[in-house]
Amino acid sequence: MNTSVFLSEILKYCISGAILFFLAYFFLQSQGHLRPPVRINTVLNTQLLPLQLQAYERMALFIERITPGNLLLRLHQPGLSSRELQALALAEIRSEFQHNVTQQLYITSAAWRAVKSIREETLFLVSSAVTSLPGEASGADLSKAILTHLATLEENPYEKVLALLKQEMESL
Template sequence: MNTQQILVDVAILFTGLFTALMAVYYILRNDIQRFFNLKIIELNKENRAQILPLRLQAHERLIIFVDRINPANLLVRLHQQGINIATLQAGILNEIRSEYQHNIAQQLYIDSITWGVVRKLKEDTIAMVNNAIQSLPDDANGIELSKAILQHMVSINENPYDLTIELIKKDIYKLF
């Protein structure tokens, strides 16, 4: 046999083999695709099963956060007899920022709009405390600051803390 005949035979063999493989692929293509789709669906179910408890825990923690920065609860926790205004303000602001930093990672598991509302609520609470300080005379004490903050809260038509908790609850209901 000559070299040219061997090369022709090898080319015919590879062409036949390639054609056979392509035919098998086209015959089994739908089955292969269905297999991989089922695997993806199975993995997604496993991931959801693992992430759902984390998402619920994140929503839980944010409800606790909102409740803890609510001035009605915050002032009860931080107010002490005879506390001066600067000490109370520093304590309130420190508590809000500390709680926020403690819960900042929860944004991974909740809706971005809800996280934006929670972040805005924190910023508005800090602004409310700072504005209450500015409206008081220089010789005011902690009790007067508490009263000013709570009076401002009473003047608001809808409690933003309750509204934020309701928004978080709606996000939880979307999970089911």
């Protein structure tokens, strides 16, 4: 076979292949199959990031609101018995948690586990403190027992969870 005929055959196949490639490319692009994923991720991130930041903010607020010092100060009413203050505190903690439960969608699993754990610890702390008091104890006695217990801890668990939330938020 002649070299020029061979080259013309190769050139014909290359041109046909290039035309088919460009036709397929433009067809797929017009159908939306070749949209760049970076654009989609950018849109998702710009819409998701504010929700994530807000979720971390709300979880930090939740922790601050159930921290015993803040909780007891907010619920304090003269004349409450320890059992009445306990009931108010437990209801408040549960209500605050239910109000923020959907935020778990926007924070990490580790952060959500820490938030749930500190809620459980707080419920347990309030309940166990009231059982250690005499039946006629006042709300002030319960507050004192809870705050005294917290003062004996080497590390403040509320500050620990807040530090975790801040660290994760900063990584966003």
